[in-house]
Amino acid sequence: MGSVLKAFEVLEVFERKWRPLGVTELARETGQPKSSLHRVLSTLVHAGVLEQNEQGLYGLTLKLWRIGSLALAEVDLVQVAFPFLEDLCRATDETIHLAVLEPGGGVVYLSKVESPRSIRVQTQVGRVTPSWCTATGRMLLAHDPSQRDRVLAGPMARLTPDTETDPERLRRIIDKVAEDGVAVTKGENNPEMGGIAAPIRDHTGAVVAALGLGVPAFRMDAPLIERCAAQVVRTAAEISRALNYRPVDGE
Numbered sequence: 001m002g003s004v005l006k007a008f009e010v011l012e013v014f015e016r017k018w019r020p021l022g023v024t025e026l027a028r029e030t031g032q033p034k035s036s037l038h039r040v041l042s043t044l045v046h047a048g049v050l051e052q053n054e055q056g057l058y059g060l061t062l063k064l065w066r067i068g069s070l071a072l073a074e075v076d077l078v079q080v081a082f083p084f085l086e087d088l089c090r091a092t093d094e095t096i097h098l099a100v101l102e103p104g105g106g107v108v109y110l111s112k113v114e115s116p117r118s119i120r121v122q123t124q125v126g127r128v129t130p131s132w133c134t135a136t137g138r139m140l141l142a143h144d145p146s147q148r149d150r151v152l153a154g155p156m157a158r159l160t161p162d163t164e165t166d167p168e169r170l171r172r173i174i175d176k177v178a179e180d181g182v183a184v185t186k187g188e189n190n191p192e193m194g195g196i197a198a199p200i201r202d203h204t205g206a207v208v209a210a211l212g213l214g215v216p217a218f219r220m221d222a223p224l225i226e227r228c229a230a231q232v233v234r235t236a237a238e239i240s241r242a243l244n245y246r247p248v249d250g251e
Contacts, residue, residue, distance in 0.1 A: 006032060006040050011049070011064070018104030018128050020057035065126035077209060078111050080242045081200070088213070088235045089113040092228050095121045097212040099136035099197075101144060102128055105151040107137040110209070121193050121214030132156050132170055133163050133188035135195035136212035142178035143199060143207035162187045182229050183210075187217050194220040196229050198236035203244035211236040 013021065013029045023041070027034050041058055044050040048063045078098065085096045098111040106128035114120065123129075131137025132151055141148040152167040164170055177183040186194035194217050200209040213232050215224065 003040070003043075006030070006036070007044060010037070010040055010044065011060075014060050015103050018102060018106045020053060020055075020059040022057050026058070062126055077200075077243070081209070081211075081239045082111055082113075084235050084239050084242070085111060085113045085211075088211075088231060089115065091231055092213060093117055094228065095123065095214040097123065097136060097210075097214060098200075099140070099210045099212055100208070101131065101137075101140045101147055104128070105131055105141075105147050105154070107131045107134055107140065107210075119216055121195075121216060123214060130157070130159070130189060132165070133159060133185065134212075135183040135185045135197035136210040138174050138177050138185065139183040139197040139199055139210040139212075140207065142174045142183070148174060159189055160187055160191045162191070164188060182233055184225055184229065186220050192217050196225065196232050198229075198233040199240075200236050201240040201243070201245040203246075205245060205247075208243075211239065 009030045009032065010026060013026055017029075021029075023034055023037060026032075026041070027037050030037065032040070041050065041052075045052060045058070048061055050058045051061050052058050081098050085098060089096045093115055094117075095115045096113045097109045099107050099109050102108045107130070108128055109123055109125050112123060112125055114122070129137070131141055131147075133156075141151060148171075152170055156165040156167075156170075157163070158165050164173065181198060183197045184195070189195075193214060195212050195214050197210045197212040199207040200211055202208045211232055213228055215228070
């Protein structure tokens, strides 16, 4: 039983950090001696849960996601939202995502409907992507102040020449996202991709997910942004109503 608990302690560090980690940092975070930690890590690698890169750092594989994804069929959010994702994909011909924040502050796609176009945004369900430079991430951070502060206080990589990494400018951008109810990014996470996102609320009014549209940057001109933003916002509102969200007057 002790070994199992130690293994979960290690996995929970990755849940918080969402990046490759070395033995020294894992030992510090878990409080486990390096001697026993090496055995735990070796077991997790052998089980296919972790992998070790050329720098000697450990990272999560998708094995746990594949196991956990079996439970997604029972998650109301995914079940309720999926038909709306399909409708939005048909209306826009672009790739549509349902995204949430994971505990470390990254964005995870729970579900997607891929564009039928030959040139389209291609993403992977279950993969963690940065939140500070994606439309879905900024939308979710706009409604989660603690995660926003945590992300903006940490290192933020410049992934493309257009990636905004200045914390104060990002704070203003995210505040504007909250005010506008829509987020738009272009070429910040990937130079060839852009995104548009809107919030999904549950019956309490809390933002529980973001609806995102991914589009190749070369197609992302002002008319497309205006047209698709309206469609994304409208569809996110429809999903929210399906989750029994009822806005009060003035919202």
